[in-house]
Amino acid sequence: MAEQEKDSLIKILQSLRRDYISGKFDESVAHENPFEQFRLWFLEVLSSDFVEPNAMVLSTASKDGIPSSRVVLLKKFDDKGFAFYTNYQSKKGKDLAENPYASLLFYWDKLERQVRINGRVEKTSFEESEEYFKSRPYLSRIGAWASKQSSPLRSRFTLMREVALLTMKYPVDVPLPPFWGGYRLIPDFFEFWQGRPSRLHDRIAYILQPDGKWKKQRLYP
Ligand SMILES: Cc1cc2nc3c(=O)[nH]c(=O)nc-3n(C[C@H](O)[C@H](O)[C@H](O)COP(=O)(O)O)c2cc1C
Secondary structure, three states: OOHHHHHHHHHHHHHOOOOOOOOOOOOOOOOOOHHHHHHHHHHHHHOOOOOOOOEEEEEEEOOOOOEEEEEEEOOEEEOOEEEEEEEOOOHHHHHHHHOOEEEEEEEEHHHOEEEEEEEEEEEOOHHHHHHHHHHOOHHHHHHHHHOOOOOOOOOHHHHHHHHHHHHHHOOOOOOOOOOEEEEEEEEEEEEEEEOOHHHOOEEEEEEEOOOOOEEEEEOOO
């Protein structure tokens, strides 16, 4: 990149700045139960016309603590936790096999809100994975078989040939691949962030206590 172009990009980056003015969030309105608070915010997200309201960043770490993040789709949440589906042999699957602690992050820009959720991750049961797998479109089910997710792929042609062979093998019913399924993150920490003017944002954290109760705690912005 030319020096001049670099300088002008840096100027643009430094001038990108907006004030958050659309809401506030305080102890008096924050629900005592963080799952319920998430549900209330998510209902607002669903009525706010986001392209992918359920997209979330999942961060994992290897056993050596090397972090890795990627977007996945939230497919289920209730007071047991937050579930997503993937290939168990992918990079994230390998990380989670070595180190079951992970973090989820939602950022809903139009609402000036961020939610962070940390916890331990477990695989969903075979039945739960299968139930979700069956609800996917046919070619997504074939795709799950075809993709050795996160392994090197020689060419797109190799993948498409694999897809074609699998459509012949499974012309109607596609069984759940043994290497594919769900994970559920069982939270021990939530943080709800609402942007406020002058970077004096509202942050309410919920920390799981040894007795199973949630402690609500405001954090400095
Ligand atoms: C909007 C969006 C949604 C995605 N949803 C999923 C998903 O639900 N499951 C999944 O395995 N990958 C999903 N991906 C792809 C992942 O971000 C990632 O590329 C893939 O899972 C491989 O990650 P890994 O190599 O870290 O395991 C999604 C990507 C985007 C951009």
